[in-house]
Amino acid sequence: MDKKVTAIIDKYDADRGQLISMLQDIQAEFHYLPREALIQVSETMGIPLSKVYSVATFFKAFSLKPRGRHLINVCLGTACHVRGASKVLEQIERSLDISRGETTNDFKFTLETVNCMGCCALGPVVNIDGEYFGQISAGKVDSILNKYS
């Protein structure tokens, strides 16, 4: 792990202003922010670990827990909301038997929500591993989830 983290820190010249970008890259690499990586960032950059944690927990994009192989993001933006996004979210929660923010026991899926992905014209929108599914309804949820292994 430490080599990958070193490379990320180097990419930003250990610039303190780029802390958030670094954490984003670390998360992209490991799908979450492992504790050891945060310690390494803190030590290399001379930022107290508590400060690194404060940033890592302030922003919604970061996760301190390991996440599943597939990341489901349900958009809860206003446009999706008025077209029934919460029904879609509830159906996914029922199908996977987890709540938003959780990961299935087999680490297959992590379910998260975002407040707008900018695909408002197609609401409700669900994004799985970067792929968008537009104009979906609660009834279509299972057939989409079944596509993933």
Next chain:
Amino acid sequence: MEKIKSLQDLEAFRNSIAEKRKVGKPCIAICSGAGCLALGARGIINATIKEIERQKLKAKVDIKTTGCPGFCEQGPLVIIYPQNILYTHVKVKDVAEIISKTVINGEIVDRLLYTDPTTGEKFIHESEIPFYKKQRRLLLGNNSNIDPNNIEDYLALGGYSALAKALFEMTPEQVTEEVKRSGLRGRGGGGFPAGRKWESCHNAPGEPKYVIANCDEGDPGAFMDRALTEGNPHSVLEGLIIAAYAIGSHEGYIYVRNEYPVAVENATIAIKQAEKLGFLGKDILGSGFDFTVRINRGGGAFVCGESTALMASLEGKIGEPRAKYIHTVERGLWDKPSNLNNVETLANVPLIINKGADWFNGIGTEGSKGTKIFSLVGKVNNTGLVEVPMGITLREVIYDVGGGIKDGKKFKGVQTGGPSGGVIPESMLDIPVDFDELTKAGSMMGSGAMIVMDEDTCMVDTAKYFLTFLEEESCGKCVPCREGIKRMRQILDDITEGKGKEKDIELLERISATLKDTALCALGTTAANPVLSTLRYFKDEYEAHIKQKRCPAGVCKALIQYYIIDEKCVGCRLCEKACPVEAITFMGKKKPVILDQSKCIKCGICKDVCKLGAVGVK
């Protein structure tokens, strides 16, 4: 490519692009905006590339992936040049036919043309379609002509000529004066005059000075800035460089939200290309002016769109706002004078410099000049991005551009201004799009989300939605916002669950007033607007929830029941199969099914799947 070192070099380079393009090859332009991608544009792009290779047409036909023209509902969109033929809802299986018929033979594939849902009329060109007719697409217009990853496309349309004009023909003061005279106001929500902000930052003591483009676009339901940054990133960049020149800044940032990966990518590529050609870096175009830009990604926090929070997060800190008795134009990023502008504000700047302040301030109303892009979404027929001149009425936007309400339902309200704005009712639809008029109506211009709501939208639920959003997004630094929003949300929870009391409305109003007076940043001071505006125009709906324990729109779960409309049900069993809790029992063919209220969890799936409208809600 070599660096451009003078005005003459720039014109020579532009001419060489024009020369290269004179041949006039037919071109297939495929929209790769987020909306079209969600509808499968990637497949169309791949299929087109394959088909062109298969038909051995690579030397004769160009393929271009472009930004979003706004007509997302009709995607995936494909435009064939030079005839300018617009195809909608294109599928992979249509690609071969488009190429052999339209591109090669100039024939039109009728079934792919846009058909007006009310009149049934078909349209060949974008410009004839009612959706586009009342628009004035100064900023978005080029999105379908430009490959955002190719700077030559931007240059071919006159790109960077405003920068050249500013650098070689105008002093920084003249640039600021021009922007001031144009009447351009900030498009990020506040509507602050851009030229005045530049001037204050220019005059503030301290070096270095920073300029920052705000592409955080946290407003849920808005994607204008996304479309601009993804579709025409050089227009934003050019505006930012001109701002830097006017202010005397040599370092800039573009702050893009992390949820917009394509915007990050296209802006990054644009910066690299601009550096390579000498529009960025040292001695820009040989003028002696230096300027560099870097991109920072947000971390998914709405409050980071606020100026002081944004600057804190640029410093690698958490995005907490600070009190603004010292303005950021005096002491912002790293405590230095900093100018923050919204992406759309900046995209207007090259137009103003090129065409002049008088041209710009000829468009719009007394207090609001130019155009505004809205994301017209929700229960409206033509959802997508629309760019309209200021002064157009809300009714024109919703009915003429938007094509009216979906599925023949009744209009109830339109929400503008996002979480800081409010809902405007039918009776006020004739007010013009104007910063001050919208504020007077209890809403605001905001960044440009326009969410249309019909009779099936519950206004109490809408207010609760925004408060839930704000409760999550409050940074928690100050008490009124952290606790007040939470308390208001709890009250609305009670009301929507049938536990509301008559005193609740008064209490909501009192907390709203406290928030307005005491919260530290605008997230908190405006947080009550969605509640106050719905109370002002839709009080009867609150009262129905509180007094009659009834949700007139049929939304609030605790107050509604799904039921089978026996006369319409033919016993097809679709709902029985779909119901996740086996609340529906099949009674035999041609007989209606039975819905057991004690098992029903009110997920509404039966209503979704029923093709006959035989499931009702009351």
